[in-house]
Amino acid sequence: MNRSRVVRTMMLILAVIAAGCQDSRFVNPAAASLFIPNVQGVWSGPMTLTATSGGECVGAVVPTFLPTLDFGTFTLSQNEDALSATITTESTGLACRYTGSATSSSVALNATSCDRTGLVVRCIEGIPRKLQLVGSSVTASWNGNQFAGRTTSTYNVMTVEDDIGVGSLIATHDFNATRR
Numbered sequence: 001m002n003r004s005r006v007v008r009t010m011m012l013i014l015a016v017i018a019a020g021c022q023d024s025r026f027v028n029p030a031a032a033s034l035f036i037p038n039v040q041g042v043w044s045g046p047m048t049l050t051a052t053s054g055g056e057c058v059g060a061v062v063p064t065f066l067p068t069l070d071f072g073t074f075t076l077s078q079n080e081d082a083l084s085a086t087i088t089t090e091s092t093g094l095a096c097r098y099t100g101s102a103t104s105s106s107v108a109l110n111a112t113s114c115d116r117t118g119l120v121v122r123c124i125e126g127i128p129r130k131l132q133l134v135g136s137s138v139t140a141s142w143n144g145n146q147f148a149g150r151t152t153s154t155y156n157v158m159t160v161e162d163d164i165g166v167g168s169l170i171a172t173h174d175f176n177a178t179r180r
Contacts, residue, residue: 036102040078043147045177047072047089050150056157056167057123058131065121066171067091074147074177078102085109087138087151096136107149111136120160131155131169140175147177 047070052062071090076083081101088095094116100109117133133155140149150172157167 036081037104037142037144038078039083039102039107039142039147040076042180043074043076043177044072044180045147045175046070047151047173047175049171050174051170051172053170054157054167055155055169056129057125057127058121058129058157058167058169060124061121062169062171065092065119070173072173072175072177083107083109085138096133098136098138100138105141105143107138107140107142107147109138111153128160129166130158130160130163132158134168145179147179148175150174 049062049066049068049070052059052066055062073088073090075086075088077085081103083098083100083102085098085100086095087098094114096111096114098109098111100107111133114133114136119131120128121131122128133153136151136153138149138151140147142148152170152172155169155171156165157169158165
């Protein structure tokens with residue numbers, strides 16, 4: 001009995017030692033995911049202003065500073081499912097940076113900063129108002145070569161003289177971009 005107990009104990013000790021002496025395997029965390037396709041690159045295409053809401057007196061003059069038809073360039077960087085993007089609109093030259101994530105067929109991004117956050121416009125009555133970008137989000141789907149979705153941007157409408165908030169404006173653009 002004692003001999004089998006000693007043999008089992010020795011086998012256990014040898015198994016533990018053998019497991020500890022194995023070489024560690026190198027795992028490359030930067031390898032491409034099999035489940036999250038690569039959307040990295042430069043995409044471009046038309047952006048269409050599909051809706052606006054609010055805006056106090058600014059709502060009536062939206063077409064003077066946000067064209068109905070525009071062109072956007074989307075520059076995406078990707079690390080697994082984490083995305084960074086810069087979206088630039090042709091008509092204004094405004095560039096905003098976004099972060100977010102990707103799934104096997106969709107993308108979700110939120111703005112982190114923009115080149116300009118304020119724009120002064122005149123209402124129909126001639127009253128000047130300042131628009132301050134509060135935030136912007138992007139939701140999109142893609143199928144390999146087409147990247148289609150929607151951007152929604154929210155602006156505070158402020159008086160120019162003393163920066164008092166008088167309303168908010170929400171603008172929605174639909175886009176359809178292809179990889180360059």
